[in-house]
Amino acid sequence: xxxxxxxxxxxxxxxxxxxxxxxxxxxxxxxxxxxxxxxxxxxxxxxxxxxxxxxxxxxxxxxxxxxxxxxxxxxxxxxxxxxxxxxxxxxxxxxxxxxxxxxxxxxxxxxxxxxxxxxxxxxxxxxxxxxxxxxxxxxxxxxxxxxxxxxxxxxxxxxxxxxxxxxxxxxxxxxxxxxxxxxxxxxxxxxxxxxxxxxxxxxxxxxxxxxxxxxxxxxxxxxxxxxxxxxxxx
Numbered sequence: 001x002x003x004x005x006x007x008x009x010x011x012x013x014x015x016x017x018x019x020x021x022x023x024x025x026x027x028x029x030x031x032x033x034x035x036x037x038x039x040x041x042x043x044x045x046x047x048x049x050x051x052x053x054x055x056x057x058x059x060x061x062x063x064x065x066x067x068x069x070x071x072x073x074x075x076x077x078x079x080x081x082x083x084x085x086x087x088x089x090x091x092x093x094x095x096x097x098x099x100x101x102x103x104x105x106x107x108x109x110x111x112x113x114x115x116x117x118x119x120x121x122x123x124x125x126x127x128x129x130x131x132x133x134x135x136x137x138x139x140x141x142x143x144x145x146x147x148x149x150x151x152x153x154x155x156x157x158x159x160x161x162x163x164x165x166x167x168x169x170x171x172x173x174x175x176x177x178x179x180x181x182x183x184x185x186x187x188x189x190x191x192x193x194x195x196x197x198x199x200x201x202x203x204x205x206x207x208x209x210x211x212x213x214x215x216x217x218x219x220x221x222x223x224x225x226x227x228x229x230x231x232x233x234x
Contacts, residue, residue, distance in 0.1 A: 035229035036101040037094040041079045044069040050079060053090040056209055064088040065212040070224070079225040081129045081212040083114075089211035096230045098202050102192030103233050106131065107226035109184045110149055113177055114219035117151040120159065126151070126213045129223035132169070133191055135203035145194050146171040146211075147187070149223065155179075160198075170198045184226070190233060 031038050043051040048068035055064070063086035070080045081089065110128055117126035127148040134144030150157075150173040157173040172194070174187055192202045208228070214221050 031227055031229055032105065032231050035105075035231045037096045038227065038229035039092075039094075040227040041069045041077045041225070044077075050090070053092045056089050056091040056211065062087050062215050065214075067210060067212075076226075078227075079210065081210060081223045081225065083126075083128060083212040083214035083219065083221045085215055085218050085220070087211070087213045087215045089209055091207055091209040093205070093207050094230070096206075097204075098192040098195070098206075098230075101230040101232050102190050102202075103188055103231050104131070104133075104147075104191045104228065105186070105188045105231055106228040107184060107186045108149065109224050109226075110175070110179070110181050111222035111224065112181055112220075113151050114214050114221050115217045117153075117214075117217045117219065119148065119150050119153040119171060119173065120157070122161075124152075124216050125161075126215065126217045126219065128212055128214070128221035129225065130171070130211050130213075131228070132209040132211055133195075133206050134209065135206040137199070141166055141168070143168045143199055144170070145191065145198060147174050147189060148172065149175045149179075151177050170194075 031040065041050045045051060050069050063084060065086045065088040066082040067090045068080050069077050071077050108129060114126050114128060116124065118124045119127065127150055130146050130148035132144050132146045134142055137143045146169055148171050153173045153176060155173050155176045160168060160170045162168050179185060195202050210225060212223060
C-alpha cells in the first residue's frame with residue numbers, strides 16, 4: 001500500500017523532531033559556574049583514578065568496586081562505577097561551607113540494574129551508585145547521609161541503618177528502576193537542610209564518597225557520574 005505524500009513527509013518530520021529531542025535530552029548538563037567546589041573528573045592519575053580522591057576499602061573477603069575516569073568520544077569525561085559482586089568506592093574531602101553553598105548538584109546515569117536489589121532488605125541491600133556525605137560526631141561515632149540510586153526501593157523512600165553502634169547511615173532513594181537505564185539525570189539536593197532535619201546539625205567538615213554495592217545480589221552493574229558541585233540555594 002502506498003503512503004500518501006503528505007503523510008510520508010509528516011512521518012519523516014516527526015522522526016527528525018524525535019531525533020532532535022532525544023539528542024537534546026542527552027545533551028551534557030553544564031557546571032553552574034557559581035559552585036564553591038566542583039568535580040568533573042577531568043583530572044586523573046595514570047591508572048584512571050581521579051585526582052584528590054582515594055580508594056575507600058571494601059569489606060574483608062569482598063571484591064572492591066572499580067571506580068575509574070572514562071573519556072567519551074567528544075573528549076568529555078565521567079567517573080565509571082563498576083560493580084562485580086563487589087563493594088567500595090572512592091572518597092575525598094571537599095572544602096565546602098554548607099551554610100553558604102548548601103545545595104549539591106550532580107548528573108548521573110545507570111547503565112544496568114542489579115538483580116532485584118532492595119535497600120529495605122539487609123540481605124539485598126545493593127545500590128549501583130550512591131553519594132555519601134559523612135562526618136565525625138564526637139570521638140567515635142560517625143554519621144552520614146546517602147543519596148542512592150536504588151532498584152526496588154521506591155524513589156523518595158528514606159531509611160536509617162546503624163553499623164556496630166558507631167556508624168549511622170541515613171539513606172534517601174533518589175531514583176529507582178522506573179528510571180530508564182542509560183538515561184542521564186541531573187539532581188539537586190539541599191544537603192544542609194537534610195543534615196539539619198536528620199541529625200539536628202550542619203557539619204563544618206565532611207567527607208564525600210562515591211560508592212557502588214552488588215555483593216548481596218551477586219550482580220554486575222555499571223553506573224556513570226558526570227559531575228558533582230556545591231552551589232548556593234536559590
